[in-house]
Amino acid sequence: MSDIAKKVPFGYEPPKDDRKGTIVYYDSFEHITERELDFAAYISKERSFAKLVLYPLHEQSVKRLSKEPVSAYHKREDKLHEWKRDRDAANVIVERLEGKRKKYTPIDSALRHLSETYPAPLFLLMTGEMANLFASFSSFEEWIVKIRLFVITESGHVHPRLVQYRQRWEPVTSH
Template identity: 40%
Template sequence: MARGNSMVPFGYEEEQPKRRGTLLVFETFEDWTDHELTIVLELARQRQFNKIVLYPQHEDSLRRMSIACAVPYYKRVKNLEKLVEEAGGKGAGESRITIDTWEGKRKKYTPVDTSLRFLTDKYTSPYFVMMNDHYAVLFAGYKGFEDWIREVRLLVWKRFGVPLPSKLLSYSDRMDFMEENGEEAGGN
């Protein structure tokens, strides 16, 4: 088998990719408008993420997580698709945004660690997981949290003013915080 060696000029350095990593957004997406999507797109532009994955969760998953959601899964997905389409029309880079509907195909409860395993197998690393403060508190209480916080970087969006537990804050070197308006914030 031929190796395919190629000649390069002396001092050549391979150009590093300008964009890197995948932003995985865990949310209900129940009350999302173009404002919330714009905040996520701006964060992705600032941090130069390669891919944005919006991951709506099924009603059964939300119910088991004690997260209230009155809008059915398929309506939340349709709303997201419409928002992404409108954002693409404004030149926001629609091709980088993906709505992953794997949980809709399963149609049952899917634990967060199973979802993360699926998403990290499917998309390129490094991984950044964006959750609102309510999701982050629940995530910190799960059994596999310590394993996952070593694999991903957590972006906690302080949308609801939920106080963060000490277990979550003990990993503050593996997470960043955003205020409700989308601006980067310091610690808790």
């Protein structure tokens, strides 16, 4: 605490920060375009989130989730950093947990790390395919009551657990 007295006008109240919470874009970012990243930034700004966290998955995580071939983690991460630099986005963070671990990271571990590291409430932004995968895990019911989802709508099947917890997620469409 400072010994210097601060003078403020009578009745002064510090301005409240309207920006709350964190939105996490959880994806491999293999096929994500700059337009889709701009859409994530738009949602973050429109909904007044304090932080937008881009969470690229490690190759081993993608392999376990979808069996889809994916480029090296550092190449996808570099693409995200380049997009961030081009937009001069101060409130955007590229999460490095999976890059440090260099192996498969279960979504439970990732969510635990994110909820301990970033300001609450925690929202996940996912593609419809990723949301269906998340809903198929046994820990989905434990996590869906702690977080909320934004699902980038795609035509197709919606997992029964997503239907069951439809009040905990919201479909969003890119403009």
